[in-house]
Amino acid sequence: MSTDVTAKSPAPAPPGKSGAGAGQGLLGLMLDGLRRNMRQYGMLLALGLIVVLFAIWTDGDLLLPRNVSNLVLQNSYILILAIGMMLVIIAGHIDLSVGSLTAFVGAFAAVLTVQHGMSWPIAMVLCLLVGAVAGSVQGFLIAYLGIPSFIVTLAGMLLFRGLTEILLKGQTLGPFPDGLQKMGNGFLPEVGPNTNYHNLTLLLGLALIVAVVWQEVRDRSRQQEFALDVLPTRLFLLKLTALVAAILVLTLLLASYKGAPIVLIILGALVVGYGYVMRNAVFGRHIYAIGGNLPAAKLSGVKDKKVTFYVFLNMGVLAALAGMVVAARLNAASPKAGVNFELEAIASSFIGGASMSGGVGTVLGAIIGGLVLGVLNNGMNLLSVGTDWQQVIKGLALLVAVGFDVWNKRKSGS
Amino acid sequence: MAGPVLEMRSIVKTFPGVKALSDVTLTVRQGEVHAICGENGAGKSTLMKVLSGVHPYGSYEGDILFEGEVSQFKDIRASEQHGIVIIHQELALVPYLSIAENIFLGNEHARRGLINWNDTLRHATELLRRVGLDEHPETRVTDIGVGKQQLVEIAKALSKQVKLLILDEPTAALNDEDSDKLLDLILELKNQGLTSIIISHKLNEIRKVADSVTIIRDGRSIETLDVKAPETTEERIIAGMVGRDLDHRFPERTPHQPEEGAAPALEIRGWTVHHPIDQQRKVVDDVSLQVRRGEIVGIAGLMGAGRTELAMSVFGRTYGRYAGGTVLKDGKEIRTKTVAEAVGHGIAYVTEDRKHYGLNLIDTINRNISLTALKKVAKRGIVDEHEERQVSEGFRKTMNIKAPTVFEPVGKLSGGNQQKVVLSKWIFAGPDVLILDEPTRGIDVGAKYEIYTVIDRLAAEGKAVVFISSELPELLGMCDRIYTMAAGRLTGEVARAEATQEVLMRQMTKDKEVTR
Numbered sequence: 001m002s003t004d005v006t007a008k009s010p011a012p013a014p015p016g017k018s019g020a021g022a023g024q025g026l027l028g029l030m031l032d033g034l035r036r037n038m039r040q041y042g043m044l045l046a047l048g049l050i051v052v053l054f055a056i057w058t059d060g061d062l063l064l065p066r067n068v069s070n071l072v073l074q075n076s077y078i079l080i081l082a083i084g085m086m087l088v089i090i091a092g093h094i095d096l097s098v099g100s101l102t103a104f105v106g107a108f109a110a111v112l113t114v115q116h117g118m119s120w121p122i123a124m125v126l127c128l129l130v131g132a133v134a135g136s137v138q139g140f141l142i143a144y145l146g147i148p149s150f151i152v153t154l155a156g157m158l159l160f161r162g163l164t165e166i167l168l169k170g171q172t173l174g175p176f177p178d179g180l181q182k183m184g185n186g187f188l189p190e191v192g193p194n195t196n197y198h199n200l201t202l203l204l205g206l207a208l209i210v211a212v213v214w215q216e217v218r219d220r221s222r223q224q225e226f227a228l229d230v231l232p233t234r235l236f237l238l239k240l241t242a243l244v245a246a247i248l249v250l251t252l253l254l255a256s257y258k259g260a261p262i263v264l265i266i267l268g269a270l271v272v273g274y275g276y277v278m279r280n281a282v283f284g285r286h287i288y289a290i291g292g293n294l295p296a297a298k299l300s301g302v303k304d305k306k307v308t309f310y311v312f313l314n315m316g317v318l319a320a321l322a323g324m325v326v327a328a329r330l331n332a333a334s335p336k337a338g339v340n341f342e343l344e345a346i347a348s349s350f351i352g353g354a355s356m357s358g359g360v361g362t363v364l365g366a367i368i369g370g371l372v373l374g375v376l377n378n379g380m381n382l383l384s385v386g387t388d389w390q391q392v393i394k395g396l397a398l399l400v401a402v403g404f405d406v407w408n409k410r411k412s413g414s
Numbered sequence: 415m416a417g418p419v420l421e422m423r424s425i426v427k428t429f430p431g432v433k434a435l436s437d438v439t440l441t442v443r444q445g446e447v448h449a450i451c452g453e454n455g456a457g458k459s460t461l462m463k464v465l466s467g468v469h470p471y472g473s474y475e476g477d478i479l480f481e482g483e484v485s486q487f488k489d490i491r492a493s494e495q496h497g498i499v500i501i502h503q504e505l506a507l508v509p510y511l512s513i514a515e516n517i518f519l520g521n522e523h524a525r526r527g528l529i530n531w532n533d534t535l536r537h538a539t540e541l542l543r544r545v546g547l548d549e550h551p552e553t554r555v556t557d558i559g560v561g562k563q564q565l566v567e568i569a570k571a572l573s574k575q576v577k578l579l580i581l582d583e584p585t586a587a588l589n590d591e592d593s594d595k596l597l598d599l600i601l602e603l604k605n606q607g608l609t610s611i612i613i614s615h616k617l618n619e620i621r622k623v624a625d626s627v628t629i630i631r632d633g634r635s636i637e638t639l640d641v642k643a644p645e646t647t648e649e650r651i652i653a654g655m656v657g658r659d660l661d662h663r664f665p666e667r668t669p670h671q672p673e674e675g676a677a678p679a680l681e682i683r684g685w686t687v688h689h690p691i692d693q694q695r696k697v698v699d700d701v702s703l704q705v706r707r708g709e710i711v712g713i714a715g716l717m718g719a720g721r722t723e724l725a726m727s728v729f730g731r732t733y734g735r736y737a738g739g740t741v742l743k744d745g746k747e748i749r750t751k752t753v754a755e756a757v758g759h760g761i762a763y764v765t766e767d768r769k770h771y772g773l774n775l776i777d778t779i780n781r782n783i784s785l786t787a788l789k790k791v792a793k794r795g796i797v798d799e800h801e802e803r804q805v806s807e808g809f810r811k812t813m814n815i816k817a818p819t820v821f822e823p824v825g826k827l828s829g830g831n832q833q834k835v836v837l838s839k840w841i842f843a844g845p846d847v848l849i850l851d852e853p854t855r856g857i858d859v860g861a862k863y864e865i866y867t868v869i870d871r872l873a874a875e876g877k878a879v880v881f882i883s884s885e886l887p888e889l890l891g892m893c894d895r896i897y898t899m900a901a902g903r904l905t906g907e908v909a910r911a912e913a914t915q916e917v918l919m920r921q922m923t924k925d926k927e928v929t930r
Contacts, residue, residue: 222800223800225800276796279799280796280797280799281792281795281796281797282788282789282792282795282796282797283795285781285784285785285788285797286788288774288777288781289774289777289781289785292774292775292776292777293770293773293774293775293776295770295771296770296771296772296773296774297774297785298732298753299729299730299732299753299763299765299771299772300753300785300786300839301730301752301753301754301756301757301786302785303752303754355776359774359776359777360776
């Protein structure tokens with residue numbers, strides 16, 4: 001009953017909370033905010049640290065516009081998978097089949113467009129549909145027949161890998177039509193006068209900044225309207241500045257090369273969309289509820305089976321999307337594509353704060369986790385570290401991240 | 415009486431930011447049963463954790479003298495080596511291992527890592543005889559009831575050469591019969607010279623087994639009373655626990671006046687449910703009952719009488735296999751096949767097991783409250799977080815949930831506050847009928863009173879309340895009518911005026927006598 005403690009005498013109210021914070025420095029406020037949101041900010045800080053370290057070790061090569069652009073392209077599919085995987089893990093499940101499924105969808109796309117000359121937009125829709133069907137079959141088995149997700153998706157992993165090889169007859173198929181290639185390698189088109197920067201990317205960046213600032217300010221004023229606690233003004237301004245600066249730097253980096261990769265736009269839309277759903281939509285809440293305590297969620301009227309079903313259906317669709325991106329990027333469908341992708345996506349989720357027992361995690365966390373792995377990959381490539389050592393280091397990174405999380409939780413006594 | 419076997423002097427235990435124990439002194443004499451009582455959150459369990467080495471030496475201030483020596487336990491093993499064994503509220507048995515294996519878990523009769531089964535079984539049989547448990551030691555623990563499992567825990571403690579046995583709310587999960595058995599065993603062991611400390615909420619138990627009682631309030635030891643002394647009444651103990659006289663353990667309420675002609679808010683007819691696994695067995699057998707608006711109707715019964723099973727099967731068929739019966743709301747037959755349907759018809763079920771069936775412990779107060787009726791704070795599938803927060807802040811205030819903000823994880827709250835969150839979430843759902851299953855189980859006297867007040871208010875607002883409870887005084891204090899159940903059947907209906915503990919108990923045990 002050590003848990004009684006908090007109830008009796010509430011933990012000392014964090015001083016920055018009331019917004020008064022008189023006499024307290026900005027740094028103090030920041031540290032305080034950090035302490036209270038260790039989980040969210042911890043990994044972001046770690047990511048920042050890794051970026052800085054590698055930037056130093058590679059004499060700044062890591063942050064060259066070309067490399068940043070590359071980094072996005074290289075990791076996009078893992079990040080797409082990580083978003084779906086995060087949802088699966090929050091719901092208290094796991095999906096081992098996504099690597100094979102990406103390969104299968106890539107192969108399917110190749111068969112449609114390369115062998116049968118189908119136009120790429122139709123092929124794309126069909127591919128997403130295949131992903132949805134694959135995901136919903138697995139989801140049905142897991143949600144309605146109650147077969148453990150580990151088993152179902154382990155079977156799926158073998159099955160889709162086999163089907164990929166059957167479909168491709170062991171061969172590599174390519175090249176893809178231009179439209180599909182753009183998904184993996186393309187950039188936003190050039191428009192307007194020559195400014196040394198990529199105009200459309202600049203515009204998008206500016207639009208994003210306006211949107212973010214507007215959203216944050218509106219949110220804050222709504223909070224005040226409901227007479228709820230808000231972030232102290234100085235801290236709020238600092239947060240806004242940091243956000244704007246981050247977007248600006250990324251925009252300028254990308255705009256001074258070829259502009260924003262198309263896949264980054266897709267990814268950005270996914271992050272915003274899924275982040276919003278997980279935070280604000282009833283569906284998202286229900287995912288957290290069934291992952292946190294299934295019996296209690298059931299007794300609260302949550303349709304747990306339906307939610308689980310849709311989580312897996314969604315994973316299938318995202319795997320299909322990732323499959324097309326991978327195939328487009330390599331400009332070929334290969335039977336060996338997507339090997340270990342599921343594990344990278346799972347690792348990204350756990351580095352980003354998911355819990356083995358479900359109920360915890362955020363979409364942004366999955367992205368941060370994926371970026372940690374991605375920057376490690378990219379940075380070590382620049383330093384010509386062999387893949388052997390790369391794996392060792394990535395394994396350690398996973399252990400350290402989750403270990404830190406566990407340690408931090410134990411320290412806070414929960 | 416013999417001298418003290420245990421002295422805890424001015425114990426202070428601080429957690430980051432919180433003082434859990436600010437000054438506790440406890441003296442336990444050799445060979446007595448010493449009760450510790452206090453509200454939830456008073457620090458009883460923390461004190462026992464300090465004593466048993468869960469909080470190691472050095473992490474607290476003050477001295478522990480056991481058998482005249484200052485103890486410096488660094489962990490549970492160390493305290494067990496000295497003969498202090500604690501049995502926690504939640505039993506720590508491995509369900510798929512046998513009784514004997516559980517008794518000697520971590521303490522096996524083995525040579526060079528190989529278990530000597532003959533010794534193990536012989537010794538286990540001996541211990542089982544000592545605790546009066548008539549089961550084969552090779553039976554799996556999962557196959558015996560909770561009451562017997564408790565006895566296995568005690569056998570396990572005895573196998574460790576226990577000198578001081580600590581029982582943390584040992585009867586919380588037991589029915590009356592098993593509780594009595596357990597208490598008798600504690601007295602029997604006392605006669606054999608064993609000293610024990612028992613933490614309990616149940617004052618009648620304390621009266622039955624304890625020699626003295628130490629009252630703890632807000633992390634301080636308030637007083638130690640001699641239970642056998644005539645002036646130590648239940649009221650006296652309660653007064654010590656809450657720090658004020660509790661003349662009224664229940665809020666005053668004006669009995670419900672039935673409305674002429676109005677159909678009952680909820681009516682159940684001929685409800686029959688079979689056991690989910692053993693499908694021949696009727697767990698609920700042809701039960702019919704009704705509740706009107708503004709009425710509080712109790713359901714009394716011993717453990718296994720089928721009260722929870724009745725409630726859960728009506729509420730979205732969340733228990734057992736439906737075998738017949740209808741549910742009527744305001745005179746019209748309704749479908750309650752799923753939880754969503756039941757909730758849609760304005761029925762709410764507040765579970766008896768808040769940790770497993772009531773709350774998402776890792777999530778916040780805010781999100782736990784809104785879960786049952788997210789649609790109320792959402793537009794087109796999107797939750798309005800500000801409105802949601804306002805709603806839950808409202809409940810935090812009106813229900814007096816003690817937490818700094820609504821963003822506190824529910825798992826960190828005390829039992830009473832968790833119960834308030836469960837109630838809040840169902841009140842938020844806006845039901846007409848509330849089925850409350852043991853709403854005050856395992857919570858302290860002060861919080862109980864608050865819960866009673868809330869229930870009262872709900873009835874006054876015109877909601878129909880079904881109140882399931884194992885504590886008869888509570889039913890007598892709160893209900894307008896009380897149904898009794900035994901072995902799945904309804905055995906009686908008693909109006910407030912005629913209801914006494916004796917009358918109810920007779921009805922609750924009726925069926926058993928017939929079948930015997």
